[in-house]
Every structure is written in structure tokens, then in C-alpha cells.
Amino acid sequence: MTENAENAENAENGGSTGVVEPYDVVDVIRTKRDGGALEDGQIDWVIDAYTRGVVAEEQMAALAMAIYLRGMERGEIARWTHAMIDSGERMNFDALSKRTTDKHSTGGVGDKITLPLAPLVASYGVAVPQLSGRGLGHTGGTLDKLEAIPGWRADLTGAEMMAQLEDAGAVICAAGSGLAPADKKLYALRDVTGTVEAIPLIASSIMSKKIAEGTAALTLDVKTGAGAFMKDEADARELARTMVELGTDAGVHTVALLTDMSAPLGRTAGNGLEVRESLEVLAGGGPADIVELTCALAREMLAAAGVHDADVEAALADGRAMDTWRAMISAQGGDVDAPLPVAKHVEEFRASQDGVVTGLDAMGVGVAAWRLGAGRSRPGEAVQAAAGVELAAHIGDVVKAGDVLARLHTDTPERMGRAVEAIEGSWTLAEPGTAVPERRIVLDRIG
Ligand code: URA
Secondary structure, eight states: OOHHHHHHHHHHTTOOOSOOOSSOHHHHHHHHHTTOOOOHHHHHHHHHHHHHTOSOHHHHHHHHHHHHHHOOOHHHHHHHHHHHHTTSOOOOOTTSSSOBEEEEEOOOTTOOTHHHHHHHHHTTTOBEEEEEOOOBTTBOOHHHHHTTSTTOOOOOOHHHHHHHHHHTSEEEEEOOTTSSHHHHHHHHHHHTTTOTTOHHHHHHHHHHHHHHHTOSEEEEEEEESTTSSBOSHHHHHHHHHHHHHHHHHTTOEEEEEEEEOSSOSTTEESHHHHHHHHHHHHTTOSOHHHHHHHHHHHHHHHHHTTOOSOOHHHHHHTSHHHHHHHHHHHHTTOOTTSOOOOOSEEEEEEOSSOEEEEEEOHHHHHHHHIIIIISOSSTTOOOOSSOEEEESOOTTOEEOTTOEEEEEEESOGGGHHHHHHHHTTOEEEEOTTOOOOOOOSEEEEEO
16 A cells, blocks of 8 residues: 555544654555564554554454464564553552562453452562453453442542552552553454454463553463363463563563363352352352462462462461451442342252263353353443352262252343353263362463
């Protein structure tokens, strides 16, 4: 395309700035389409021009698809990540009296780990700044879960966040719109163009936000299995390695745990239901898989902040983590003693035969919770605080025909039918007496 033609097109798109652009976006797309590596200048420009509206959505969609199909070299991913960081502001926690340590999960079904983890780690006197998101599709969002607590608010000013980190030690709040705005735009575009599952794009998306956030240390929970973005373990490993390299090169102490997401974590999927289960963990109980992963991540986060050999199980059992939870939730307006919302309709889903549960499909459970009203189909939609799935039978449990496998919660009973369609077939039942291999939650550590 000639420069004149492109400027005319930019004007049509409402994005013309009158500036002569140094690159031709069609050349950039063709380079990647044909398997070439993008130059640093091309990457810097295309991210900046996309953020300014000069590169049109359809052009960025074509480039994202070319990246999905052709991949990127390590140097390209690093440059792309930094260009996205430079599209917005950077936060800085240098003024805090505590060391910062954060975690990020690539997302899964029943993944409420942030809720007990942030206060648990903060109870050791380190600061945990958790900028979190909302759910889209079958995976839940931490902010949606916490909004099930009456009064709790997700939006904090920078000053409120700093004050809470000094006092309570942990903050879970929404990322401001100024942090990596290029990623916000690009993520929304990828979501509707089948280009989410590209390792260079996922790694740069997550790490641009985490590096811009300014944490000193980062522990990544990279999930693999049916309920994860990366279904295949080799892909999840590559994603983990890529993110660890990006963080380390940017001066952030970064490690990753590779963890199992073939089955849901814990026994609940849905906002208020997951808060209730997290409270059980903070009270020293809760499902073993949630406790195991929370403690494994806590040890990594604490070690990265210089706290070694912490007895994190004791901090859950003796109420220290619960005290920090109460301080953290109250500081954001949440009523820690208020009852959690209860769904207007609850239906039981029952086993049609005897057996021992050898598998439980995370995707089926996640989609059912979403259809019951726990998740949204488009950004901005309201979610139901009480909707979701409560699992009565998980891997290793023995059931008889007619036993309850799950309770489905919703305020809108017309959603039940589609939720049942999603969840039936999620349990794999073997002959009673069949040995069930122990489920490993943490598969590997990378970093
Ligand atoms: N989470 C993100 O923030 N970005 C991705 O691309 C995928 C998951």
C-alpha cells in the first residue's frame, strides 16, 4: 500500500493524526505472515499506532493471526512486551516499607487460590499487590468473586492501594485503565478473533501488565489440562519458560509452577460459593487440593521476598491469615461478617450408576457454572453472586446410582437445562474398587 493510500485509510478509520507514519502496516503483516521476524522499530510502531487508532482493528487481527500461526522469536516477544508496557503508565512501590511479591494464574475452573493466598502471604509482613480481572468465558474472575461480599469494592485509587499495602499488607483490586492499554485493546480483539491461545501473545499480555505493575517478585501459576488455556503440557511448559525469561530479563524475580487443571480446584465453581470455600481454607480447613496449591504458591512468593522456610500451614491453622483477610476485606468496604448471597434455586444432579470417580472434566463444570449465571458472555455483563456449581463427588469418591454428584445454584431457573447439558458426562466413573491414581497438583517448577 502507498503512503497516500494508507493515510487516506487512516483518515477513514478516524485514526489519522496528520503524522507521516514510519512503517506500512501491510508490510508488517506480510513479514509475519511469511514467517519472518519483525524488526524492533516495526514492533514499537505497530503497538503504538494500534493504541492511537492508526492501525485498524482488522489489521491488528490479521497480524495477531499471523503471530498465532507463525510464532515469534524470543527477542520479538521481549520487544512486543516492552512496547505494550510503554503504551501506558508504570506503577512504583519503592515508597513502601515492605517488599512486594505477587502471583498470577493463567486461569482455571474453581481457581479461588488468590483469596486465601494473598492474606496468607501478607501475614508474614510482605506486601501483596494483586491487580486482578473479571471472568470471561468458562474461567472465573477474582473481582467477581470478591464482589459477592456485601459492600466490597474493586476500584481503589493509587493512594488507597499504597495505604492498604502498608496497613493490611494485601490488596486485591482492579487494574487501572492506564496500565498497558495496548494489551487491553489487543486482548479484547484476540478474544473475538480466535487468537487468544498463542504463546507469544499470552506471555506478552500477562507479563506486560505484571512488569508495568512494578512488583519486585512474581510467582506464576501456569495451568495445563482440560480447563486451562494450554491443554497440552508441553505448550504450558513453553508458556511458563517464556514468561519466566521475560520477567527475569526485566529485573523481576520470576518463577513458575506448572499445575494441573484437568479437574476443577476444590469443590465449588461460582463467585459466592468460592468465597465460602476460601473462608474454610482460611479457617484451617477446606479441600486438600486448594490447601496444597495455596501453600506451594505461598512458599514461593515468600522465598522470593526473602522469607524462607515459612510454616504456611500453621499460619492458616492458627488464624493469622484469617486476621489479614478480615483487615484486607474491611479496608475495601466489605462486611466480613455479613452472610454470603444464597441462590433462589438449587437443583441436584445425580449419578445414574455406581462407581468410583476417576476423572472430573474441568471444562464441563466451568461451562455449567458460567451458564448458571456465574460468568459473562460479553464484557460488562452483570454476573450472579450466588450462581455456580457445588461438587458433591470429586476424584476418588465412591458413588451409588442416585447419589448427588453436584448441586447447581442459580437465581434464574430457566438457565438450569443448558447447565445440566454442560455438566452431564463430566464424571468418569469406573468399576467400584478400581484404584484411582493420586492427583498431582504441582507438576513442576520452572525458574
Ligand atoms: N490472561 C491475560 O492477561 N492475557 C492472556 O492473553 C491470557 C490470559
